[in-house]
Amino acid sequence: MIQQSKGKMFLADERGLNQLDWYRSYNTFNFGNYQHVHKQPVGDLYVLNDDTLAGGKSISMSVDEHSSIILIPVVGAIECMDDLGNITMTEPGHIQLLDMPAGSMFQLNNTYDEELVNFLQLWIKTDSTGHQVSHFDLFKDKNQLINFFGLPNATGYIGMFDGRADAVLQVSDSENHLFAFVIDGEFEVQNRLLHARDALVLWDMHEVEMEALCNNAIIMLIEIGGDKLGNSLWP
Structure with missing residues (x-):
């Protein structure tokens, strides 16, 4: 659930x-x-x-x-x-x-x-x-998240998915933020609907679940450190 x-x-x-x-x-x-x-x-x-x-x-x-x-x-x-x-x-x-x-x-x-x-x-x-x-190959590694960059304070993932294919990303540190950006298509990420070029940031979580809602949908995820969102100007 x-x-x-x-x-x-x-x-x-x-x-x-x-x-x-x-x-x-x-x-x-x-x-x-x-x-x-x-x-x-x-x-x-x-x-x-x-x-x-x-x-x-x-x-x-x-x-x-x-x-x-x-x-x-x-x-x-x-x-x-x-x-x-x-x-x-x-x-x-x-x-x-x-x-x-x-x-x-x-x-x-x-x-x-x-x-x-x-x-x-x-x-x-x-x-x-x-x-x-x-380099990454979205077609060869379809329906999975590819780790495409890593920094001391950030890790990036990207993936292309068929419609109704899903994935779960384990967050390495619950103090980090998880930033999702849909490059193409539509996804449901942690019960939120995201269209192309929409983004979502999540915090205080241990894993993130996502599901593609159309074929060849592409999503980028970044686990990122830094100041907690509660300390910045957010609505």
Whole structure:
């Protein structure tokens, strides 16, 4: 039996928006010109942006705090150049994890002539060091959660599921938060209905149950440390 856990929803149509003619960024948390009292970070996870960049365009990002930046291509490949000139191309099915010291910058490039690219950015406060690229195969490992990154204070999982397939994630530390984000499709997570690009944070729990409600539904889960939600400005 699923027990109702403490939680907070972040609906896709209530996200912030920063945009230019050739760049659009939907912001789950406060970012740039978007600031809202109830869109505070979840522990050490303080940026989740859903970005679309036009063909041939570039966007630069500055990092104020020492962070691990995780880039997840959804549609098309994204090129990343750090402030030392290192360039990495990341395609769907891979992630790029960047160690970015406070005060550093990086640039994201769409190398296609005309096609749009869509990608997710996660920014996590951390003392971790080093860059890495990791690979996962959603089709080969279908209907299970894949551990696709690990930091001292955060662990990420991703999975593609058939309709009515389910999974249970054991939380390693009940003091942590569990953040769920639906990339595509629909899921029921701990008795909450999530549509594409909706998010949910849970706390004070030992495990999380989820069920896909359509075929090829994709979900991302992050177990994240940091300040408890009860100590921040939440409704």
